[in-house]
Amino acid sequence: MAQSAPKIVLEGVHKTFLADHGTVTALEPISVTIREGELISIVGPSGCGKSTLLRLICGLDQATGGKIVLDFSGRKRPVGFVFQEPVLLPWKTILDNVRFPLDTAGISRGEGDKVALDLINLVGLAGFERALPRHLSGGMRQRTAIARALADDPPILLMDEPFSAVDLLTRDTLNDELLRIWESTGKTILLVTHSVEEAAYLADRVMVMTARPGKLKCIHDVSLPRPRGEETKLDPTYHALVAQLRRDLRARTTEAL
Ligand SMILES: Nc1ncnc2c1ncn2[C@@H]1O[C@H](COP(=O)(O)OP(=O)(O)O)[C@@H](O)[C@H]1O
Numbered sequence: 001m002a003q004s005a006p007k008i009v010l011e012g013v014h015k016t017f018l019a020d021h022g023t024v025t026a027l028e029p030i031s032v033t034i035r036e037g038e039l040i041s042i043v044g045p046s047g048c049g050k051s052t053l054l055r056l057i058c059g060l061d062q063a064t065g066g067k068i069v070l071d072f073s074g075r076k077r078p079v080g081f082v083f084q085e086p087v088l089l090p091w092k093t094i095l096d097n098v099r100f101p102l103d104t105a106g107i108s109r110g111e112g113d114k115v116a117l118d119l120i121n122l123v124g125l126a127g128f129e130r131a132l133p134r135h136l137s138g139g140m141r142q143r144t145a146i147a148r149a150l151a152d153d154p155p156i157l158l159m160d161e162p163f164s165a166v167d168l169l170t171r172d173t174l175n176d177e178l179l180r181i182w183e184s185t186g187k188t189i190l191l192v193t194h195s196v197e198e199a200a201y202l203a204d205r206v207m208v209m210t211a212r213p214g215k216l217k218c219i220h221d222v223s224l225p226r227p228r229g230e231e232t233k234l235d236p237t238y239h240a241l242v243a244q245l246r247r248d249l250r251a252r253t254t255e256a257l
């Protein structure tokens with residue numbers, strides 16, 4: 001992993017919002033290099049700037065200062081985004097939802113269908129191409145959103161608490177699905193989660209952020225072997241990391257009281 005090329009480079013990136021009562025520092029200067037093919041989890045309490053960080057990276061918001069360099073890999077749009085609630089067009093079928101970014105990019109319907117059908121297979125939704133979003137479970141809608149985020153093949157995937165709205169069992173399944181998709185596509189993934197277990201299970205590295213003001217506290221390397229699976233959750237290294245992440249988060253919460 002150490003040899004792969006930098007994919008996302010942040011140098012002193014910070015963000016301040018103007019609010020009625022003055023300015024809010026959403027993110028103190030953060031510097032980090034994320035390499036091609038890495039899967040990074042981000043944990044931290046509400047309001048520590050996790051969503052702000054993702055929004056800055058994908059250009060939904062502009063940094064107040066600092067530098068963000070993305071490797072576009074020849075793509076027009078280097079970043080796909082998956083939100084907590086899958087934002088699907090309710091009147092369009094699953095196939096049409098997944099193909100939508102390709103339609104707007106001017107790709108022909110035939111070619112778009114081919115790509116979209118492959119992705120629907122990849123996320124395990126074969127057979128549901130003609131269904132409407134309301135006919136699917138929350139987990140299946142989120143799979144659709146992941147397929148759509150991958151439609152124009154962005155090298156980077158940003159995921160903001162993607163599995164928070166599904167039940168725990170579905171979440172475990174989706175975690176394993178995500179690992180399989182990541183391994184087969186080689187995407188660079190940044191995933192925000194409230195779950196320290198999910199963070200440790202998935203990632204190569206876990207970024208811990210703290211609030212008031214939002215900043216990066218530390219980064220943990222995850223030395224757990226891959227492929228990950230049920231045995232990972234029995235590994236003492238996994239339990240030690242989960243406990244450490246809890247301590248990291250608790251330390252700051254107590255300080256802030
Ligand atoms: N558009 C905005 N205007 C003003 N303040 C904002 C805006 N977006 C976020 N903030 C503030 O920035 C801080 C970080 O927010 P956010 O990135 O959403 O945190 P998180 O995703 O970690 O919960 C919070 O204090 C939040 O209130």
Ligand SMILES: [Mg+2]
Nearest residue numbers: 050051052160
């Ligand atoms: Mg958020």
